[in-house]
Amino acid sequence: MRFVAFIREYSLLLLGGALIGLIWANLSPLNYHHFIESVLADDSIVGQLHEGRRTLTLHYLINDVLMALFFAMAGKEVWEAVALKGGSLRGRKALTPLIATAGGVIGPICVYLLGAMLIGQMTELGRGWAIPTATDIAFSYLVGRLVFGARHPAVAFLLLLAIADDAVGLIILAIFYPTGELQPLWLIFSFAMAGAAWFLFNRLPRLLDGADPAKPRATWARDRLSFWPYVVFGALCWWGFQQAGIHPALGLLPMIPAIPHADTEFGRVKGGQDLLNRMEHALKPFVDVILFFFGLANAGVQLSAMGAATWLVLAGLLIGKPLGIALMGWIAARPLGLGLPEGMRLSDLVVLGCVAAVGFTVALFVAGVAFPSGHEHQDSAKMGALLSFAAALLALAAGRIFKVRKRV
Template identity: 65%
Template sequence: MNKIWNFVAEYSVLLISGAILALIWANLAPGAYHHFVEFELFHGGPIGHLHDDGQGHVTRSFTLHFLVNDVLMAFFFAVAGKEVWEAIALKNGSLRGKKAFTPLIATAGGMIGPVTVYLLGAAALGKFTLLANGWAIPTATDIAFSYLVGRLVFGPGHPAIGFLLLVAIADDAAGLVILAIFYPQGDLAPAWLLMSVLAAVGAYLLFNRLPRRLDRGRQDRPNSTWVRTKLSYWPYLAAGAISWFAFHKAGIHPALGLLPIIPAMPHAEVDYGIFAAEEAHQHDLLNEAEHKLKIPVEGILFLFGLMNAGVEFSAVGGATVLVLAGLLIGKPIGIWLMGSLAANTLRLGLPDGMKTTDLFVVGCVAAIGFTVSLFVASVAFPAGPVQDAAKMGALLSFAAAAMSFAAGRALDARGTGGAPAATDSGAAGPTAAE
């Protein structure tokens, strides 16, 4: 349990602190807060938010908000993307093979359910045109908080913990795709993505593949060692900067710009899982880069909370209700229905020791959107009352924790405990059908 608390302390305490400070500041001195967030560092450069002066001249404005949300958050998404990529691509990856089928189908339900509830609610409120673009906000799951709550609800070692992790990881992967496709930043210019591809391929061929090829048959691996010790991760950081710029120019959110570089880096051969203790002892370049990013990402998440959670309590509105309804109603029902379909109707099974009713509890836990929901809200709507109302829904999604404890008690979530604690490593365990 200490490892879980340590993870939450590392990645979440500063985020919450930033969010609380933003809430206090925005409600006590809203003018000063928004002036701080939109403080312009420079104007007219090649990067930044598009700014129209009202006279037909469009330039770019590089603000503190842009620095945090579009530049620095790229490192947060790189860490999340690294875990997703390992789960999909590496041996024993938790999203590979038959063991991932039921969680993946449940994840689909956990996205379809919130979207359906959100859009139907927007239509029922008569504000479909105004609010429909926020449909993706309630699809998110905050991995750190949901994992912590899941451990407390189900108890250590319960097989539902590994299942929850698979759902959260798959949810994040789908969320990255949604951000890239459905929330462009300005006019789309996909030809720029060729620059990103070339940067990733070039980094892989020159600094990963070529040294290993030159070292074939040589146990001392001089070329790979030289690249590793002298150049380290700097070639990949340079390639990441090029990829980031390409995403920015392509009209795709640049916070996703480092993702194409992740597969290019030297990496471990086996995925030990998102919370596995073994990862701390892996010395491949990809894992070491993640270790170096740990402390900076903590600070970045503090700044993210400070820049994005500053909404006035009076901002509660239709978007707040829709985001909460999507998360608290759509996600549990969606995960339960689609998970039951996969496990029972399609006979794909559940991890040994997990029962069908646990799926609903997993859905309640996964309804904690927070970090990613806040991020999507900031790009789904322009700054203003609607965006603030949507952000308030993301902040209030912590209510899912209380709902999870109530559902877990009512459905006896702890009654099937006793599965091996190895599920903490991120594997869902064998399915009943295997």
């Protein structure tokens, strides 16, 4: 158990998968890509859309389906921080990470475009300006826990920033890199499914119980139905995100507020946990394994691809993002008077900016859109996204320099 705890604490499965993917792609690139892009089902309802048909590949299964469980767990942390009693990001303080997000987008864009202009390759590389705006929720969250500790308010701050950052990234993709039309009715469908789950299996039983202190219907829904209604409606919610043209890995996020939590709904079971925390605890072992395959499927980039785009993306992430987040976070906390979560210092913003500089998955995705397949700069830009792992070392060093008070 100590060995398993050590592996989970330091995300060794995730890092191991990434290392295997990197080595495999450089030793046998054709074999690697054949495996990762292997077709599991053709003309299915789940998968990547191409010419009116959906194809489910191993890569899609990992990145778009299974990783939704990780993002749901991350979203649960944000939900508790923002909406529940005693949350570190309640009220006006939630505005600070959102304003810091603006800095985490504008800073990398400025650094990238300035660099492209200085080297005289604005025409060739200018389209990649959005690549370093990304923050990888999975890796930045894990690095954040490593630097700050699981209970530090900066972790919830980081999660809200990272999710908002990805939301901005999706808007950027839709406006500046259109690949298809957004389907708003399907997005409404997803939120409607989350709302239906909340009302039918959460709110309605309590309304039917009225003033009855025994709460028989709410207790029956909690104990007999358990998590199954939320699994079914969560799948529909995810499917709606896929159909809407929004990254389906975020498709379970609307379901988080619908699941009973101790602070808002049925209350804790005697001697046990509320449903939301029970579900999180049950998912953790599976998510650890998913993260291994996530690293394996996304880190397969050839080292020979390094070039000008690599350094521009890396500079945008490692320089532009920390500076942007620290500056805009300071403006929000001090001149605007919005403050920071209790227990978080201004110097923590600098460290947090370094943590958020891990672009990886979303940056790889944007690179593939900005520079189409076969473009001479695509692999070079992807290498910059991959090398943003260096932000983890930068964050650890910054944590020591600014004497972060780790909270385990």
